[in-house]
Amino acid sequence: QLAHYLRSICDIHPDDLIALLLDKSELMIVSILGVWKSGAAYVPIDPSYPDERIQFILEDTKAKVILANKKYITKLSPYELIKIEIESLSTIIIDNEYSKNLGPVCSSNNLAYVTYTSGTTGKPKGVMKEHKSVINVVIDLTDKYNLSVSEQNVERIVLFSQYVFEPFIRQLLMALLNLHVLVIIKQDYIHHANRFNLSANEYRISYLNGTASLLQGYDYTNLKSLKRLIFAGEELTENCFTKLRKTFQEIIINEYGPTESALVSTMKMYRLCDKRNNRSIGKPLINVKCYALNKSLKQLPIGATGELYIGGIGVARGYLNRPELTAERFLPNPFQTDEEKKDGKNARIYKTGDLVRWLPNGELEYLGRNDSQVKIRGLRIELGEIEAVLSSYQGINRSVVQAKDHKKKNTDTSSTKYLVGYYVSDDDIDESHIKQYKQTKLPDY
Template identity: 35%
Template sequence: VLQNTPMPALQLPDVTLSLYEIDGGSADYDLKLELVEAEGELFASLQYNTDLFEAATIERLHQHFEIALRRLLAAPERRLADLTLLTEAERALLDEWNATTRSYPTSASVHGLFEQQAARTPDAIAVVFEAQRLSYRELNTRANQLARHLQQRGVAQRAPAEAHVAICLDRSIEMVVGLLGILKAGAAYLPLDPNYPHARLAWMLADAQPALVLTQQAIAATLPTEAEIVCLDADWPQIAMLDGDNLPDSTSDDSAIYAIYTSGSTGQPKGAINTHGGVRNRLLWMQETYDLTAADRVLQKTPFTFDVSVWEFFWPLITGAQLIVARPEGHKDNGYLVDLIEREGITTLHFVPSMLSLFLAEPDLHRCHSLRRVICSGEALPAQLAARFFERLSAELHNLYGPTEAAVDVTAWSCAPDDKRRSVPIGHPVANTQIQILDRQLNRLPVGVPGELHIGGIQLARGYLNRPALTAERFIPDPFSQTGGSRLYKTGDLARFQPDGTIEYLGRIDHQIKLRGFRIELGEIEAALREHEAIREALVLLREDRADDPRLVAYVVENREPRTKNLGDESEAGSRFLVLGSPLREFLAQRLPDYMIPSAFVPLDALPLTPNGKIDRRGLPAPDAEQPDRKQGFVAPRTPTEEVIATLWAEVLGLKQVGVFDNFFELGGHSLRAILLLSRVREVFRVSLPVQSMFEATTVAALAELLINHEEQPGKIDKIARLLQRIKQVSPDELAKNLEQRRKDGQRT
């Protein structure tokens, strides 16, 4: 507020009067800067709401405002974009927070570190998968034999290693042998999920042009590639005849260790190439910080197409701990995870926060007494979830942050039960890593001021496979480093430094999202939708219309006269929304992983625009929860089992009613809701079903039939359902009396 209206002069004989503003003790606004012009001078005051701002924050704001005024007055021609607000004290503080130099006493490759550990503890158990166990000696021998076989098949050692070997396997001991064997052969591994759509696998294989593809016989027949294939099952008798001793290692710090594909905004995924030096730094920092021992059991459950799997695989194997490998799809089954943690004595595991929330709801969590540490990353960790963690578990909780382009994680924070912060920080930079918070002109921003998070240091990826222009755009020269050739990676994440040096994550500056730990470029989904001949325009948003339940929603504008009618006949009963759902899901399922398929499709005549012609994202309507995509009319449950299942579906999906032929995913379901639903089903019927069953039995009727097929005793499912129906009809008082009487009679409740 600028007050430049002349104040009325008060005239009294022989008296000089000055105006003095009285502080009313309350703020008119959350934050107000008032400038008063009087007698040729400007007087300024800052008024703020103490419920929202701390005094130190306002003091910094005052300093930065004064610096801006002084620097502009000293150089009036200066552009505001070139104005820096840092004080010298803040500049020194930022340098101090980024003084992370740490010299580790080894220059070995990642597989070289494993070989050293195998020499120290050859007979200790290295890896466990269900009933299979391999010692460090056995694992090292198998990996060496495979490496020699790969070299004989044309994977030559180079420096730096540019040969890529694709590996397409389900989680197993063979997967661990395969990863180590590829590295020992002097190549980098390219993980491919066998469950990915055929078109996506074909694109990745064509883009990467791997020297070989490592897989199993059952998967090999489905792979869309002309590359040479090595089958670890069918070819193993031949491989096992080779020498099992360690191979010469010509790997350098800059040698590629893996290329992991992430979602791409242009419509195709992009492969980030990480190096041995970066991953080694990440693993050695982790060991120095968390001190894994031979008594530890680390659970490997993250799909190996995601970078968290890198430390899950290699951290235990270079420290003498045991690597426990979860069964395929086991990471989606919390009941199985509780059993596995108890059975194998798991001490260390990872969760994305959304999955941790479901895990903490498990009724048998008390059985997880072996847990020592839980590591979170992949999405923001809510403070309420951290507090709930300490209510249910006695383990440590660590919050890590980092993109695929920087060897998994670059900042870390250890949570505390008594921490009262409103948000959980992502912490401080790890060893040999720098974090810069910059504006668009690459100026360093003061403490408390949001900007784009940039990463520097040894852990940066080389860049993107076959994408030099994108690499140059995202990996830029580091203007703050004294070392030639240093780079910064532009993350696109919005963050700020806190006064204590911790970093607070605030979101994104673009349309990339994190959903249930998956990094998704919405533009890739939109591009896939526009490939459909009946779609003219498409826009995808992440919406959170229900608390703590974000989901993808696609808005589509149809072509008025598509070449062929692929979306159904609009004359059918129901709105176009009802027609759009299933065909579009099936179309996208041929191109995208399941986590990228929207939960709802909303038809529009046109995308709404703002007055300046841009798409008005805020003007897009929420999907109508009470008018889901139902191809058939509502059919009520016909049996007690269907009635119980329909009730569970309605609770999980937030709907008033569910018909027996309604499709779970067309009602707004997604993988996280499927996990929650199957957890409820397990609690009620005492039957465990894999999450994959929800993709096969997508209706209440189909799930009821599947449950009956899995019952241990004929009629057990129906008996439980009928009992629940009777309990539902009994008043709470009657139920309590009945239970008390059964206890007195010594009967099981």
């Protein structure tokens, strides 16, 4: 019905972008599926973003339509685009014609969504992901995680992540495409261990996917229905793994995948008898290619450290409206085989900036970054973006931002990272004013 309505108010073509400004609820799910059904791709915008960031995304995407909660509609008054109040949809869609099933207008090569991530210039960059990349991951992980539905195997998968981050779409589709139950939990419960545990037991959650920073804070002793604990977004350290094993005896999975390679690129599964004694990120998924290369783009032998380049079906189309940056990070694949050229596959590789080495068992081991990108609480942050904003404040001549480690004394928790900004100024500046200024430019995290 929503897809019909979108097509009736706007001439929608494949690769058109429709923006979303929504809180997590079943209406968010309806909106995403409706946008896809209409033939367009969606662009998630966090309602907590500063107005300037929302403006940038709307202008950058040239979105024809935006679906928003009623309370955010007034925020959108300056923008000339079609605004749909999602709570009023049931009263808008009353025509019986809207009940007929729509035929597809796009293919697997068209865009599914565009997510924005930190950019070194001070402006976020939109990463364009296609349907085929997403579906490839869902099909492969369904098989690897034994998630095919049956009367004896109905999973309850929690929608843990916010929709502006990559794990959200995986959690959504692993449930819906496999006929499992999708459990939507309030976002503030996720940051409150006791509340989350109560909800997890109430809804008998069996599949939980999140970042190590959050998941290591839960006590799994009484979560009897939980069968899989899946980590993504930041490194799963040996200390964190050991701590988890004290209260969780089921399957632990470590997933790896940058935003520019849809959802998941590599994974490693740990059963109860397995130890984590290195920094392995596992083996590539089906139709995904990984290369450890030196600066001359030559493949390195087992054990030699190089930069990870990712090829295959998961590679994003590139950065929206950023052809130079796309050309810099998405390169022609020098290792494409003649058969792949004939089939039009594996033509490009993405330069991740991650340092890795091949292990003798065919797995990749993650060794760190070769640039200023960091992960804090699983969130990807470009220090250069914060520096650009800091340096744009009147009176500041130069700035630098660093990520520091904080380790709580007498605990077995992993160290946590925090950001420290340094600046040079000829004036005596009130730092509270700088913080207020940054809040108008950067997301909360």
